Amino acid sequence: MKPGIAGTLESNDAIFTVRPASTRHVVIHSVVDAFYHDQIAQVIETTLDELAITGLDVLCEDKGALDYTLRARLIAAIQRMEA
Amino acid sequence: MARSYLFIPGNHPAMIQNADVFGADALIFDLEDAVAAHEKDAARLLLAGFLAKARPQGVRVYVRINGLDTPLACKDLEAVVGDAVDGIVLPKAGMSELMELSTILHNLEAQKGLAKKIAILPIVETAKSLVEVEEIAKLSRLDGILLGAEDLSADMEFERTKAGTEIEYPRARIAFACKAARIEAIDTPFTDTNDPDGLREDCLHSQSLGMNAKAAIHPNQIETIHAVFSPSPKRIEWALRIRAAARKAGEQNLGVFSLDGKMVDKPIIDRAEKILRAAERFGLLPEERA
Secondary structure (H helix, E strand, O other): OEEEEEEEOOOOEEEEEEEEEOOEEEEEEOOOOOHHHHHHHHHHHHHHHHOOOOOOEEEEEEOOOOOHHHHHHHHHHHHHOOO | OEEEEEEEOOHHHHHHHHHHHHOOOOOEEOOEEEEEEOHHHHHHHHHHHHHHHHOOOEEEEEEEOOOOOHHHHHHHHHHHOOOOEEEEEEEOHHHHHHHHHHHHHHHHHHHHHOOOOOOOEEEEOOHHHOOOOOHHOOOOOEEEEOOOOHHHHHHHOOOOOOOOHHHHHHHHHOOOHHHHHHHEEEEEEOOOOOHHHHHHHHHHHHHHOOOOEEEEEOHHHHHHHHHHHOOOHHHHEEEEHHHHHHHHHOOOOOEEEEOOOOOOOOOHHHHHHHHHHHHHHHOOOOOOHH
């Protein structure tokens, strides 16, 4: 299965790269990491919970995206991986 | 009632989250031409998430979906139809496409348990839809009709010019159809975003043909559009004087009266009330009289 990628590196956006894995592994690089790392991680974990995904490698490169943008980009990346 | 309809690219988070700061009366989030073919899925998810969590307040919110002749349209509608959306903008809309969209919306409203009825803004941008425009304007759900001059010029094989003489006929025909049906006549965008004088001329020209609003493709066009499509302070003052004189005449059981030496009757009073409704809607009434 090929990796799924969605989003951009423009301001207020994020790029997600996801790959199949046996467990969840999330890496976050964010321009607002010092203030919002935990909130970004929470959005990712909640979205994966909603999708009942237990195993996935997630790389999030964030440029200050709001929660709904993070969620939308993550779901798009997963759908593209599964397509 | 709106003067400006601002297109916002549907896959651009920064533009989407700031859409309500530009001062447009209505926003059109675009899933069609502003989104690359390979990004349609991501744009749909982004826009649905935004509408669910952060719908702008105080403005009409529309979504331009992809054409009904594509497999994308139904996915777009499934994703965005909901309480946060006031209407759907349909590209290349003819009678048959509008009937189909109305049925889809009816079913989605029932499925999603919506209390509201989603409006439709058709874009008339083919010769076929222009010759159907009087019938189109009579359909229920319509807030207005938007002229799409770029696609229309391609269909008609004429060159677009800044003077816009080639679109006088479509502008006038759409304006008459809309006014007869009491819906908004919305003019095509002015595509040069660095020519405010040209934009102003274009607005004045379309207004003279009966258009009462204009689509915008850049926030820097809003101020000029509002300046042209708002009633001027002079017109508002005139309308307020007509209203006051009409009330006084009414108390004296006079149907016709004179103001400043000119006869005033019902059509003039109606015109004045129309100006005052627009002024009130756009917050332009002098404070003590609002």
